[in-house]
Amino acid sequence: MIVGVPKEIKDHESRVAVIPAGAQALVSRGHTVLVERGAGSGSGLPDEAYAKAGAEILPDAAAVYARADLVCKVKEPLPREYPLLKPGQVLFTYLHLAPAPDLTRALLDRRVVGIAYETMETADGRKPLLEPMSEVAGKMAVHVGAYYLAKPLGGRGVLIGGVPGVPPATVVILGGGTVGYNAARVAAGMGAWVYLLEVNPVRLRHLAEILPANVTTLMSNRMSLEECLRRADILIGAVLTPGAKAPRLVTRDMLRLMKPGTVIVDVSVDQGGCVETTRPTTHSDPVYEVNGIVHYCVANMPGAYARTATFALTNATLPYLQQVAADGWRRAAQENPEVALGLNVVHGTVTHPAVAEALGLEYTPWEKAPATP
Numbered sequence: 001m002i003v004g005v006p007k008e009i010k011d012h013e014s015r016v017a018v019i020p021a022g023a024q025a026l027v028s029r030g031h032t033v034l035v036e037r038g039a040g041s042g043s044g045l046p047d048e049a050y051a052k053a054g055a056e057i058l059p060d061a062a063a064v065y066a067r068a069d070l071v072c073k074v075k076e077p078l079p080r081e082y083p084l085l086k087p088g089q090v091l092f093t094y095l096h097l098a099p100a101p102d103l104t105r106a107l108l109d110r111r112v113v114g115i116a117y118e119t120m121e122t123a124d125g126r127k128p129l130l131e132p133m134s135e136v137a138g139k140m141a142v143h144v145g146a147y148y149l150a151k152p153l154g155g156r157g158v159l160i161g162g163v164p165g166v167p168p169a170t171v172v173i174l175g176g177g178t179v180g181y182n183a184a185r186v187a188a189g190m191g192a193w194v195y196l197l198e199v200n201p202v203r204l205r206h207l208a209e210i211l212p213a214n215v216t217t218l219m220s221n222r223m224s225l226e227e228c229l230r231r232a233d234i235l236i237g238a239v240l241t242p243g244a245k246a247p248r249l250v251t252r253d254m255l256r257l258m259k260p261g262t263v264i265v266d267v268s269v270d271q272g273g274c275v276e277t278t279r280p281t282t283h284s285d286p287v288y289e290v291n292g293i294v295h296y297c298v299a300n301m302p303g304a305y306a307r308t309a310t311f312a313l314t315n316a317t318l319p320y321l322q323q324v325a326a327d328g329w330r331r332a333a334q335e336n337p338e339v340a341l342g343l344n345v346v347h348g349t350v351t352h353p354a355v356a357e358a359l360g361l362e363y364t365p366w367e368k369a370p371a372t373p
């Protein structure tokens, strides 16, 4: 199979979907790997390293898309990439379609096979390709929150760990999955008082066992949330319903319960956000203020720590990429239910039930999707 690796073009997105070691693994199995010039440079991976691994370096994205059977990316295609997609081409990347009707329409019109990293799930409910980026974003969310808590940046002027005789900041985390757990660990390690709200009682029990004593776990409901909003200096949004839009837990009205200068880091922005006033921002212009509350809603947070994130992501994606490259998307989906769960669009149909429901589109099981584009 011909595997294409374009350079990411989202604002300040420096990750790359395949590293030279991955290219070499694919080439050694008989595949052709096409890498756009400079694709790895933001992660410290020069073209020469890819060439040495056996990849072909192409001058631009158009050349990569034109020849590739499978395009492997990090972020969803942007409008200027839509026309490059070919019918029947496999697109393996984060897609986050539920809050993105225009992107979904473009993928349906281009009749591609879209396998989304974020909806792939193991039998025990893990999301193996979301996990590594959620680990990065969870840890990073606390750094970002602590930074914007500084007075000159619009925050309350509270130092996250406090000092002797002065209490630390209170960090409230909504959702105790991978983002929430990692955020809680870092915030607790920095000395904050941490409240972690989760709906799954089994998960809550586990978190209570493994997290330090300065993390209080709470069942997530309207009452516990409102109480926490009054106390928060930093609020981290980390809830997820796979494939669906994030539940809107904090309404615009509820911002009034919060102290001016509180910082919201809504990591779940890529699924629409769990705060009503969330709108996606970029690394170039990451924050805005609503009713005195600072909002940080960057949809590709790990892009900022590209080198760590690229290695973490590709460690997780490569085995699946190899399977799809070796077997084709259909056989890979038949043999591996995790790949099947990643199928969001196939040849003009929506093949993930939660994506279809979120967008009000018809759901077609992938086995019943048109066999050809």
Ligand SMILES: NC(=O)c1ccc[n+]([C@@H]2O[C@H](COP(=O)([O-])OP(=O)(O)OC[C@H]3O[C@@H](n4cnc5c(N)ncnc54)[C@H](O)[C@@H]3O)[C@@H](O)[C@H]2O)c1
Pocket: 118, 130, 131, 133, 134, 137, 174, 175, 176, 177, 178, 179, 180, 197, 198, 199, 200, 203, 220, 238, 239, 240, 241, 246, 247, 249, 266, 267, 268, 269, 270, 271, 298, 299, 300, 301, 302
């Ligand atoms: N912005 C970014 O750059 C970035 C990076 C990585 C991940 N993310 C996003 O962060 C979000 C969280 O990812 P994750 O890997 O931690 O997901 P996860 O599935 O591991 O965790 C989500 C948790 O939210 C809980 N939850 C659901 N509804 C809830 C509610 N009403 N109250 C409290 N908890 C609730 C679930 O039970 C689950 O434990 C996702 O939307 C993911 O795409 C964003």
